[in-house]
Amino acid sequence: MLSELSAATVRATLPAVGAALGTITERFYAGLFAAHPELLDDLFNRGNQASGTQRQALAGSIAAFATHLLDHPEQRPDAMLHRIAHKHASLGVTPEQYGIVHEHLFAAIAEVLGDAVTPEVAAAWDEVYWLMANALIAVERRLREERGGHTWRSWEVVERVAETDDVATFRLRPADGGPVRDFLAGQYVSVRVALPDGARQIRQYSLSGAPGPELRQISVKRVHEDGAPDGEVSGHLHARVRVGDVLELSEPYGDLVLDAGPDTPLLLASAGIGVTPMTAMLAHLAGTGHRAPVTVVHGDRSPATHALRADHEAYAGKLPGAAVHFWYEQDAPAGTRSGLVDLTGVPVAPGTRAYLCGPLPFMRAIRTQLIDRGVAPADIHYEVFGPDLWLAGQAESV
Template sequence: MLSPESAAVIRATLPAVGGALDDITTRPDVLLGRIAHKHAAVGVTDEQYTIVHKYLFAAIADVLGDAVTPEVAAAWDEVYWLMAGALIAQEARLYLEAQVRPDQPWRRWTVVERREETPDAASILLRPADGAPAPRARAGQYVSVRVRMPDGVHQLRQYSISSAPGDGTRRITVKRVRGEAVPDGEVSNLLLDTVRTGDELTLSAPFGDVVHADRSPADHALRADIHRLVEALPAARSLFWYERPGTEEPTALPGIMSLDDVDLPKDASVYLCGPLPFMRAFRDELLRAGVSARDITYEVFGPDLWLADATG
């Protein structure tokens, strides 16, 4: 917790969050959990927080000048190390659970299969190159892929694990990023243009969670896998919404996801996952359709501030 002296200075220097400061400082895990997963996925270490602190506070002093009094500097220094301490603790737990050292987060994996999913997406199946067991993964997690670019610089990107997490392999599905008035995605294009069976890639342990959307059936990677899994469930059916429907999914609905044309049972149990604005809008639709609030379970893709948002 912040000391009373530092809390008073922070309230005075940052009025926009001053009124919510007590809630913020008593719930750092809500705000920082996803940052910790991202840091662990790229091998951030304790020592790097000291380096960030040095240059961040030098920049603050350079930009704000005399406004950074000793009292202000001390208060914000305390805030920084409060947040850093929370992240360091969470990241230490994540590294321990993943059974990796933060200074050695990378492992070589061999490509055992490549499958073209759409014209702009391919699945890459990998197995640990050293023959040792694959680290445990949970549904929805991602791995960092570390590649060396033609100019010699290493780049990192995160890709969701698109296979069941229980076996000794990993499958990632890479979609080509085509720039619109900006450059094409460097790593996605490199992987799709060059990676073949027998190659090796460098991966991190699995971390985090994910949500995803596609605009058309032709762009929808792993669509056949979803149908196969739904068919294996008794009395289950799938329903898709696409901005650009196609003949591949004749029962798909056009446009953004909506309940207007869905016969939804009043006693349905609903599970939502996505960005907060999407889930807030869809939750309102569910309530209007007669679904009880207690039957709606959610997971936020992004900082989980729903409970702290009085408008939710």
């Protein structure tokens, strides 16, 4: 809970700080990497830095957390904190690194805002920072303890399958032959690779197969960005990794997991490579005999770009109460729909719990349509691949 004095100061300065957060985070990362270049190699994704998405995500999370403290002083934004904590834990963020971030973030704030940063203003925002940081540290510590600590484990590629021209599935088993920890459908792993220039980079990929005792399965889309660098890790996996090669994986993390009994109606909505966690969820539901209706919604450019389509249909076909709705912008075959996903005419059962994964415009549109159809906002869950930009608008609106 934010102290009364700090709350008044943060409320008065939030518009100015929020308006400057883009510049502040840019200066912050420049100072951080100048002092600690090893972090860009071991922790931060170079592509996200080049595109600016990491700066947007940081600015959005700070603004959203501060706004929540002011609007709901007796509550913590646990959903936001847990989503961030899962990502941090999978990357191996340590409590000590929060002190490093604090040093360079507040140096950037002072540099950008100048004399406006009085001792009172600095103290108030310092309180905001440590409320957020300490909450994350506590959640991340618990997550690591549940998994026996953070370690990078070597996994051997035992099968590689071309799903589409730009999506490949990699099936892996532990190189040490040891046991495999179970995971929850919808979770992801961090994958760390050594690139040809010697840098180590990390990317997170949803586990696209059913939870099982022996293997991990990830399905990776080769990332092509207009006006920004192509995805380094996805490009490396597609170009260089074959059967017999070894990758470093974290333990599974992620809070977009099925949390529903066998009689709860579900809606699983995805677009593009957002199909990966939904396929794992469908596999789990098929394997556990889910009884209630399951509505499967997916949008893609064409059937040829729809990764894991056979699994998508096969697992849904094993559920007696499943209805499948596919949309394609091009070459839509009989039995599917043309254009963008539109839930008009799609039955949504009372009490439905929804899970969304795909591009942000898609998820925002589906969320709005579901709320208009009577689905409670608390029952709509989502996953953002890469930095979470859902909150970025918070930084622009304060």
